[in-house]
Amino acid sequence: MDKAKRVVIVGAGAGGIASAARLAKAGLHVTVVEKNDFTGGRCSLIHRDGHRFDQGPSLLLLPDLFREAFIDLDTTLEDEGIDLRKCEPNYNVWFGDGECIELSTDIARMKTTVERWEGKDGFKRYLAWMQEAHNHYEASVEHVLRKNFYNLLSMARPSFLKHIVELHPFESIWARASRYFWTERLRRAFTFGSMYMGMSPFDAPGTYSLLQYTELAEGIWYPVGGFQKVLAALQQVAQRFGVDFRLSTTVSKVNVDQNSGRATGVTLDNGEVLPADIVLMNADLVYAYNNLLPPSSEAKSLSAKPASCSSISFYWSIDKVIPELHTHNVFLADDYQDSFDDIFKKQQIPKEPSFYVNVPSRIDPSAAPPGKDTIVVLVPCGHLLEGEADRGISSQDWDGMVSRARNAVLDTVRSRTGVELQRYITSESINTPASWKERFNLDKGAILGLSHSFFNVLSFRPKTKHATIKNLYFVGASTHPGTGVPIVLAGSKITTGQILDDLAMQKPWTHGSHSRRRVSSLDKEGTIPTDLSRLILVGLAIFVLLIYMLAVTVQ
Template identity: 65%
Template sequence: MMGVRVADEELRPRVIIVGAGVGGVATAARLAAAGCTVTVVEKNDFSGGRCSLIHRRGFRFDQGPSLLLLPQLFRETFQELGTSLEDEGVNLVKCEPNYKVHFHDGTSFRLSTDIAAMKGEVERFEGKDGFERYLGFLQESHRHYELSVTHVLKKNFYSLFSMMRPGFLRHLLELHPFESIYSRASKYFWTERLRRVFTFASMYMGMSPFDAPGTYSLLQYTELAEGIWYPLGGFHKVIEALINVGARLNVEYMFDSPISEIQLSGDGTRATGVIFKDKTRQPLTADVVICNADLAYAYNELLPSTNFARSLLKRQASCSSISFYWALDRKFPELTAHNIFLAEDYKESFDSIFKKHQIPDQPSFYVNVPSRLDPSAAPEGCDSVVVLVPVGHLHDSTTNSHKGSQKTAGVTQDWDTMVATARRTVLGTIETRLNISLGPHIIEEVINTPPTWKSVFNLDRGAILGLSHSFFNVLSFRPKTKHRSIKDLYFVGASTHPGTGVPIVLAGAKLVSEQVLRALRQEGRISSPRGALEGEKSNISPLDRLQKEQYLSWLQWALLILIMSACLLATSSMWHGNSINIL
C-alpha cells in the first residue's frame, strides 16, 4: 500500500464523498491511501447504488449490472491500492458462451470468445467470406478500444482545448465518432441478422445503435476478446471489496444519511461540507467535497440553481428500464446465463424508446440467469432470473410518483399499463421462442420502473445510465469532474467524464483522485509521494519502450481544426453560450 506522509492526523485533508456508489467508494479508498481523512455519506441503508443486491426468500438478484466487462480496469484499481481482486475475496468466473441471441424466426446465434466457434457461427449466416469480414470488424473495434482506453478513459478533459492534444487529435477520425455503430457494423456484416448481433450492446450505454457513435463497438470487442465475467456472490462483491479496502484505511461510511445540500462558504465560492436532511444532525465540514450522486440531481437539488444546472435537465439522457426480478421454483436449462431476445422490428423498437419514450410494441430485452454461473444465487433446484426491458425515460424531471400515468407534451406514460405489457410480452416471447413457460413458476417478483430508479437512486428522469453518450455529451462536452466556479467541489459517476458503466466510472474515480491530490499538493495541504495513484508508470526497459507518436501533418491539423471549429459553432448554437461550460 502506498505510504502516507502526513505526520499529524489533524493535519490530513478532510474529504466528504456524497454517495456510496462504485465511483464514491473507489475514490474514497484512493484518497484515503494517499493520506486524506475520508467520510462517505449515503442516503440509502446499503452501498453500491445500482450495483446493489436484492434478496428474496433465499434468491439473490443483481439490481443493476450483471456482467463484468473490461476486467483489466478492475484489476488496475485494486493493484494501485496495493491489493488484488483475489486477495479481497472477489472470484471471477468466465461466461461461456457470452450470450445466446434469439430471433423472432426461431433461430439463435451464440456469441463467444472461442474463435473457432465464432468462425462457424458467422459463416453459417454470412458465408465463407464472412469470417474474414468478422476479423476486420474485430480489428477496427480493437483499435477503438485501445485508443479509447489510452486517450479518453485515462485522460481528463478540463476544457475544449483538452481535445486539441496531438496524441488524441491524430486518432480522432480513427474512432469514427461521426458514424453510428450500426453503420460501421454494416461495413463488415452483410446480413441484417449479424448487423443486429453486433450492435445490440449499445443498450449498455442506454443508446440506440443507430445513434451511438461508432467508437463504442469497443464494447463488443472487449466481450469477444476479453470475455464476460461474473463475480461469485453478485456484482456487489466488487463494491464490498472496495469498502473493505477503505475501511482498513480508516474511511468512515455513514449510511441512512441523506443530505439536503452541499454546504458552501459565505460567499458561495467553495464547498465546505454537507448539511443533512435530518436537521437534528450537525453539518459535516471538509476541505474537499466529491459528489457521487446523480449529476443532474446534484446540480439542481444540492447546489444553488444556475443556467448550467437547468441545462442538464434538457440534455439528451440515456434510456430507463422496466426490470423484473423473478424467483423460479425450478430450473430452466433452455436459458443460458446471458440471453438476448431481439425484436423483429429492430430499428422501430429503438425509435419507440429514444424518440417516443415509450415501451416498444415488440421490445428487445435481456434475460440474466445468475444461478446458471453461481449456484448461491438461488436455492437448490431453482433459478433466479433478471429481465431488463429498455424503455423511454421519464418525460417530467420533477415527477416522483411510483405509479399512475404522466402526460407531457401530449405523450402519456402509464407505467402500470406499460409494466403489465412488458411482463406479458416477455413471458410470451420466451414461451414462443424457447417453448418454455416461466409464468406459472414465478414464486416471488420484484419490479423496478423509471419512477423507482428516480426515487430510490435520485436518477434524473429515471435514466439508468445517466447522460447520453452522443457526441456533444462526451469528451470536453461532458460535464467536468470539477465544478467550474465552486472551489474544492468535484464529481464522479456516470454523467461526468469519462462516462457510464462500472469500469468507466472506476477509471473516472482515478482521474478525480489525481485531480484532487494535485490541487491539495499545490496548496500545500498534503505531501504524499507521487506514485501509482497518480498514474506514474513503473520503470520500463529501453527494449520495451514504445516508439513516440509522430506529430500531425499540416493536412491532418487543418482537417481537425476544421472539425473542431464546426463543433464550436454547433455548441454555441445549441446551448447559447452560457448554458454549457466549454472552456
C-alpha cells in the same frame, strides 16, 4: 490523520467507494455519506427466499480496469476474495424466426457462427471488424479513460487528435457494423450492446463497438456472490485505509461560503453539519445540481440535456431449473430499429421490445436454492417525462407499460424457447423508472445518466470539477468519462488525481498503462530479421518483369 485534509463524499456508488479508497490511501481523512442502508448504488443486491438478484449490472466487462483499481490500492481482486467466473458463451441471442446464435470468445466457435450466416468470406470481415473495434478500445482507454478533458482545448491535444478519425465518432455503431456484416442478423447481434450506454445503435457513436470488442476478446465475467461483491471488497479496502462510511444518511445541501466561494462541507437532513476541505459528489449529477447546490444556469442546462434510457426490470424467483435459458440471453425484436425509436424518440416501451434475461444461478449456483433458478429481466424503456424538453411526447401509462412488458417477455420466451415461465414464478419484484428515481435519485429515472452522443462526451461532458465553486468535484456516470462501472472506476482515478494535483500532493499510484512482462533475454525486442538472399531474388524478379513490360510496350 488529525491534520489531514477532510473530504466528504456524497454517495457510496462505485465512483464514491473507489474515490474514497484512493484519497484515503493518499493520506486524506475521508467520510462517505449514503442515503440508502447499503453501498454500491445500482450495483446492489436483492435477497428473497434464498434467491439473490443483481439489482443493476449483472456482467463484468473491461476486467483490466477492475484489476487496475485494486492494484492501485496495493491489493488484487484475488487477495480480496473475488472469484471471477468466465461466462461461456457470452450470450445466446434469440431471433423471432426461431434461430439462436451464440457469441463467444472462442475464435473457432465464432468462425463457425459467422460463416454459417455470412459465407466463407464472412469470417475475414469479422476479423476486420474486430481490428477496428480493437483500435476503438485501445485508443479510448489510453486517450479518453485515462485523460481529463478540462475544456474544449483538451480535445485539441495532438495525442488525441491523431486518433479522432479512427474512433469514428461521427458514424453510428450500426453504420460501422454494416460495413463488415452483410446480413441483418449479424448486424443486430453485433450492435445491441449499445444499450450498455443507454443509446440506440442507430445513434451511438461507432467508437462504442469497444464494448462488443471487450466481450469477444476479454470475455464476460461474473463475480461469485453477485456483482456487489466487487464494490464490497473495495469498501473493505477503503475502510482499511481509514474511510468512515455513514449509511442511511441523507444530505440536504452542499455548504458554500459566500465570501470565498468554497465548498465547506455538507448539511444532513437532520441538521448536522459535516465540515470538509473537499466535497466530492457521487450522487446523480443532474439531481445534485438541482437539489444539493445553489440555483444556477448550469442546473437548468443539465436538466435539458438528453438522458439515457430507463428500464422495467423484473426479478423472478423460479421454482425449478430452466435449462433452455443460459447465463446471458438477449431476445431481439423483429422490428429492430422501430423498437429503439419507441424508446429514444417516443420515451415509451416498444410495441415489441428487445430485452435481456440473466440467469445468475447458471454461472453461480449460490444465487438460488438447490433445484431452482433466479432470473432477472431487463426491458429497456423511455425515461420519465419531465421538464420543457419533453413537451409534445405522448403521456406515459407506466402501469400499462409494466403489464405489457411482462406479457411481452413471457410470450416471447415461450414462442422462442418453448418455456412457460409464468408457471414457475413464485415471487416477483419490479423496478420502474419511478422506483429508479426514488431509490437512487436518478434524474428522470434514467439508469445510465446523461446520454453519450458526441456532444455529451469528451470536452462536452460535465466536468469533474465545479466551474465556480472551489473544492467541489464530481465522479459518476454523468460526468467525464461516462457511464458503466469500469468507466466510472476509471473516472475515479481521473477525479482523485485532479484533487491531489490541486492539493499539490503526490498520487500514490501509477499512470496505469499496460506493462509487459520481462523475465530474460527472450523478452527483449529484437530487430526485424531480413533474408538478404530472398530480397535479392525478389529484386531480380521485379527487374526482369519491368524489362519484359518495357519490351512489350516497345513492340
